[in-house]
Amino acid sequence: MPFPTTKLIQQPLLMVNLPTQTDPPLSPRQTLPTMYDLPSDNPEEPGLPDEFHFLQPLLLFLTFQPANWNPELVFSACDLNLYYDVNHPQWYKRPDWFGVVGIPRLYEGRDLRLSYVVWQEVINPYVVVELLSPGTQEEDLGQTVQTPGNPPTKWQVYEQILRIPYSIVFSRYTNELQAFQLVGGHYEPMNMIDNRLLMPELGLSLGLWQGSFRGINRLWLRWMTLEGELILTPEEEAVEAQERAVAERERAERLAARLRELGVEPDDVE
Structure with missing residues (x-):
């Protein structure tokens, strides 16, 4: 479907010294910057937009326990820079929350991550969640297009570059949950079963839950078992x-x- 054109602000570039390439060329893992070169801290983006953007990803983080995977090979993060393009190592997106399976909880099994750099990690995220806010709604829902000279949109990165199987969008203002599954290389809307999104590959489902988390009673997005029991x-x-x-x-x-x-x-x- 046609999307309205929206001017995107180019993200600030990080100054990274790249090693000299060889012939035959070395792999990106050996030549491109690592998470130590591409950390999450960015002085141009101080703080989080609101308290909900802290609490909701935290609840997802605490309950993301895929039944089909060893807990030592499960990683999830909130508001962590996700570097995705070996040809443009300064470009990144910052999902509100994302989960990865098949990767050690610690970077190379030894260190907490400063960022998630796909050419170092090799494995892409499996599911990503964005929380709608007035300033990000159009990009989160794929209603913006890339403009010349600017990085690709968030939707393009998730769908076409990283090919993340599940992309979830939740609005705290309307309590509307929208979910998209990668089918044939493109995102298609997911159907809910018993008011939940089923992800059998993970042994999990994702649904809305009315309850109290950290003393706040409201409708929350949280992980459940495939049968619908709360994790x-x-x-x-x-x-x-x-x-x-x-x-x-x-x-x-x-x-x-x-x-x-x-x-x-x-x-x-x-």
Whole structure:
């Protein structure tokens, strides 16, 4: 479908010294900048746009636990620079949240990431989530086009360059969830089943949940099992464990009281 033309602001270039190429040429992994050269910090983009853009990606981060993958080979990030083009190593996008499977949790198994550099990592993200805001809505929904001399749009990067299988867009203002799956090289709208987006390759589903997270009760986007059960955050797991312990103690107390009614001391029962 035709998209209206929107002028995009060119992202600032990072000064990177590239090594001299050889004949035959070396691989991009050996010649192009690494995450240490291409960090996430950018003085032109200070801070996050609002508190929701911190809390919602955090909930996705805490509940992204693909059932079909070893947890040590699962990585996800919030607001981390994603460098995607070996021919333009300064270009990047910054998804609100993205998840990768088949890659070590630590960079090369030893360090926390400063950014995600695809020519170093080799594996592209599997799912990306963007949170709509008035300033990014058109680009997040693929309604902008690349202009000469500027980097490709976010939609182009996700669909045509990185070929990310799932692209999700959620609006906190309308609570509308839009999802796109890569089919034949192009994004097609996904159908929801039981109000959830099923991703069987991950053993997960993604849906909307009304509840309290970090003391804020609203409609949240969060990961669930394929059957629709919530994947608990560490805080929720701790509360559930405490509730189980209380229930078990109360059950034991009721049993002890009943035994005493029958004239039996609980300590005498093996």
